[in-house]
Amino acid sequence: MSLNIVLFQPEIPQNTGNIGRTCVLTNSKLHLIKPLGFSLEEKHLRRAGMDYWKHLDISIYDSFDELKNKYKNSNFYFSTTHAKKYYTDVQFKDGDFIVFGKESAGLPDDIRESEPNNCIKVPMISTTTRSLNLSNSVAIVVYEALRQMNFPNMR
Numbered sequence: 565m566s567l568n569i570v571l572f573q574p575e576i577p578q579n580t581g582n583i584g585r586t587c588v589l590t591n592s593k594l595h596l597i598k599p600l601g602f603s604l605e606e607k608h609l610r611r612a613g614m615d616y617w618k619h620l621d622i623s624i625y626d627s628f629d630e631l632k633n634k635y636k637n638s639n640f641y642f643s644t645t646h647a648k649k650y651y652t653d654v655q656f657k658d659g660d661f662i663v664f665g666k667e668s669a670g671l672p673d674d675i676r677e678s679e680p681n682n683c684i685k686v687p688m689i690s691t692t693t694r695s696l697n698l699s700n701s702v703a704i705v706v707y708e709a710l711r712q713m714n715f716p717n718m719r
Contacts, residue, residue, distance in 0.1 A: 567592040570663040575601030582699035588616040596624045644671050645695050647683035656709035
């Protein structure tokens with residue numbers, strides 16, 4: 565086991581494909597929360613995930629509550645531009661869940677506010693743009709978490 569990456573209602577298949585590829589190559593599990601903004605059979609998803617997609621450990625849920633109830637004793641972090649802590653301010657552990665919001669709106673208030681001390685952010689300059697690309701944000705946070713765990717089972 566390693567990390568659990570959660571995408572809350574992802575909208576762009578290429579991002580999810582890239583994140584799936586990252587999950588395969590980091591031994592992380594991908595959890596998708598419906599509704600999805602695309603079909604899992606979509607060619608853009610398959611192209612971005614390339615031939616890695618068949619190796620992906622993936623689960624799909626009808627709601628965030630379904631996931632949270634299934635893993636109620638697990639540690640969840642919430643990546644959001646609204647956080648006060650940086651992603652480097654927390655100590656990630658094997659089996660942690662890192663939740664990322666949908667591309668157009670991020671995470672809903674009720675999810676962020678459920679555990680405000682577990683909200684983390686990737687620092688960015690203040691601009692008129694919203695945030696980094698979702699797949700880039702996932703890669704940044706995942707590799708920091710894995711670095712903290714001494715890159716388990718990685719070469």
